[in-house]
Amino acid sequence: MMPSFNFDNTYARLPERFGTRLNPTPVQSPRLIKLNRNLADQLGLDLDELDNKTAAALFSGNLVPEGAEPLAMAYAGHQFGNFVPQLGDGRAILLGEVIDRAGRRWDIQLKGSGQTPFSRRGDGRAALGPVLREYLISDAMHALGIPTTRALAAVTSGEPVFRETPLPGAVLTRVASSHIRIGTFQYFAMREDREAVKLLADYAIGRHYPDLKSAPNPYSALLTTVQERQASLIARWMHVGFIHGVMNTDNMTISGETIDYGPCAFMDQYNPDTVFSSIDDFGRYAFGNQPRIAQWNLARFAETLLPLLHDEQDSAIAIAVEIINRFSDIFDNFWLTGMRRKLGLAIEQQDDKQLIDSLLQLLQQHKADYTNVFRALSHIAEGPATEPALNDYLPQTPDFDNWLERWQTRLDQEPGSPAQRAEAMRQVNPAYIPRNHKVEQALSAAVQDEDFSKFEALLDVLNKPFTEQPGCRHYQEPPQPDERVYQTFCGT
Ligand SMILES: Nc1ncnc2c1ncn2[C@@H]1O[C@H](COP(=O)(O)OP(=O)(O)OP(=O)(O)O)[C@@H](O)[C@H]1O
Structure with a gap:
């Protein structure tokens, strides 16, 4: 059988x-x-x-x-x-x-x-x-x-x-x-099929968030929860330099899972304006815009739920606005928590955000590789000689040296040994991401020559992203100028 x-x-x-x-x-x-x-x-x-x-x-x-x-x-x-x-x-x-x-x-x-x-x-x-x-x-x-x-x-x-x-x-x-996508709700809401929206909302609650059934208003709780999941998801994308590329409302799930890998890509050099998608002419879905777009999409989700939030439209709108306005704080919190981890900071301090922002500014200014800098820092937290080859990716400038000193001073206030801190950092700062040029090389060998060996090898490495693997240094290298991929195309 x-x-x-x-x-x-x-x-x-x-x-x-x-x-x-x-x-x-x-x-x-x-x-x-x-x-x-x-x-x-x-x-x-x-x-x-x-x-x-x-x-x-x-x-x-x-x-x-x-x-x-x-x-x-x-x-x-x-x-x-x-x-x-x-x-x-x-x-x-x-x-x-x-x-x-x-x-x-x-x-x-x-x-x-x-x-x-x-x-x-x-x-x-x-x-x-x-x-x-x-x-x-x-x-x-x-x-x-x-x-x-x-x-x-x-x-x-x-x-x-x-x-x-x-x-x-x-x-x-x-x-x-x-x-189930935000777009699934929109399909029925625009037809003013209230019965279907309610059925769908009840279904989504039952399937994904059954605890919300007993909330005073399960539908505002659904909106709040989906917002939280999405804020957390987008923060995680930002932590690893992922650009979704086509954050349309039909590509945002109620579960909080990433969906649709059409024109997505990972950023090499840090720059919040980075756009890969060939169809994103105005940079709507640029790396740095992703949180704002997520909030915009969630507002569209809120609109579909209005009749369920309150019988009176004004009150329903007030409830929705109050929830959606919380997005930035929720996102910032997820983002900051993850960025602190990326820098080995377990204790929260007031000026952590400033420390992080100034690092990102320096990375942008010096066109530094986002992934490799954080991976290099993860080793440096243990001692500068741990992975010397990666240190080449750090900007070699006095302003960056100053930043390193500030960070080291800050790290000295942390509990645990340098080795423990470094290990914790290595668990969140990947050595390997699916770099676009490597992805394209693997795909073109598969499509043009029916040679799947590069695809298999890349998949293998990416399955253990937090551990340096022997013979895999080249997967860490940013593209050479002639390897650089400037545009990705929608998956059709
Ligand atoms: N080759 C195709 N034939 C028919 N419909 C298509 C094709 N490519 C895309 N579509 C439709 O166009 C719309 C937008 O496509 P999009 O690329 O965002 O989605 P997708 O990649 O097909 O699916 P998903 O979002 O489920 O990953 C969807 O309704 C999709 O089904």
């Missing part, structure tokens, strides 16, 4: 307008490129019974497992500030929800699995490059400890997809604690 998941579908039980039931469109000759075996095992798949052929059929959509109730979810969204009343899964299909070995619930979704009623003019498919990109970066994010949707499998379809040129097609299997 074919190994399968322990399905328990609840989203499919919602009324029909929440999605359209349909099966994935089969592909010609699916081939398994990558299976996340740890995740598959966690999800309860019997790996001994799962041969590559069956896995390829399962994760391409050619074989719909028993218990699945495939559907394309409806959602809307603000894209670059403009409202689009109907987006929806145009190339994705939710197979259903599975209960894993630990009793937790996960969505299993195929992305690139064929057209749906939400496809508009799209072909419903995905190209291999973006599928591998999402696989790599979401896995790296998970290893960095950042909430994210996960990649379970990547399969090539044996069919070309036509973008500007024909490219190999592929299907990604994505796992998420749910795929």
Whole structure:
């Protein structure tokens, strides 16, 4: 018998307008490129019974497992500030929800699995490059400890997809604690379908935040909680230099997981104005704008909940505004806590923020590599000779030397030994991030030469981001001028 998941579908039980039931469109000759075996095992798949052929059929959509109730979810969204009343899964299909070995619930979704009623003019498919990109970066994010949707499998379809040129097609299997987005709420709110908004809010509370059911107003509690999750998420992105690139409201989850790895990238040189996405002409989603945009998106979420917040509109608006206005303080707090950790500061002091800000200013001024500077500092906290090669990434200037002295003086007030402090810093300052030039090199070898060795090697390194690994120094190196990637493209 074919190994399968322990399905328990609840989203499919919602009324029909929440999605359209349909099966994935089969592909010609699916081939398994990558299976996340740890995740598959966690999800309860019997790996001994799962041969590559069956896995390829399962994760391409050619074989719909028993218990699945495939559907394309409806959602809307603000894209670059403009409202689009109907987006929806145009190339994705939710197979259903599975209960894993630990009793937790996960969505299993195929992305690139064929057209749906939400496809508009799209072909419903995905190209291999973006599928591998999402696989790599979401896995790296998970290893960095950042909430994210996960990649379970990547399969090539044996069919070309036509973008500007024909490219190999592929299907990604994505796992998420749910795929409910701010845009899912917007879809119903703009139709003034209050019943659906309430059903969805109750569903989201039951699925993600069951403790809120007993709150005096569960819906304002939902808004507060989603805001907190998102503020924490964005702070974590900022701590590692991640730029999402397309923070539309359809790409913000209610669970607080990172979703949609289209044009995302990690910053090399520190500069808050950094933008990679080829379609972000005005820098709306630049690194430094991410907190502000998250708050803007949360305000759109609040709007959808207004009828549930209070019977009277003015009072509902007052409740929403009061909550959304707290975003900056909540974000700043998460951000500062993480940045303190990055500098080995366990005790809170008034002028820590000033110390951090002046470091960031220096990094920007000297075009220093964000990741390597913090990694170098993590070693220096133990002694300057611990990883001397990394010290080359520190600005060699008197103003930076002054800053180092200030920091050392501040560190002397901390408890614990220098070795303990350094170790704690190494646990939060990665040695390895998915540097864009390395990602592009791995993807082009895979797409152009069917050589997956670079992809595999990069994935391996990124799975242990906080430990220097022998022979892997080159993954730490920022791009040479001729390797630099200036633009990333939406995952299509
Ligand atoms: N090739 C395609 N065929 C059909 N629809 C598409 C295609 N590419 C994107 N879309 C649709 O366009 C909208 C915006 O796409 P976007 O790139 O933000 O999402 P995505 O990467 O497909 O999905 P997700 O947000 O679930 O990761 C979505 O409704 C998506 O389903």
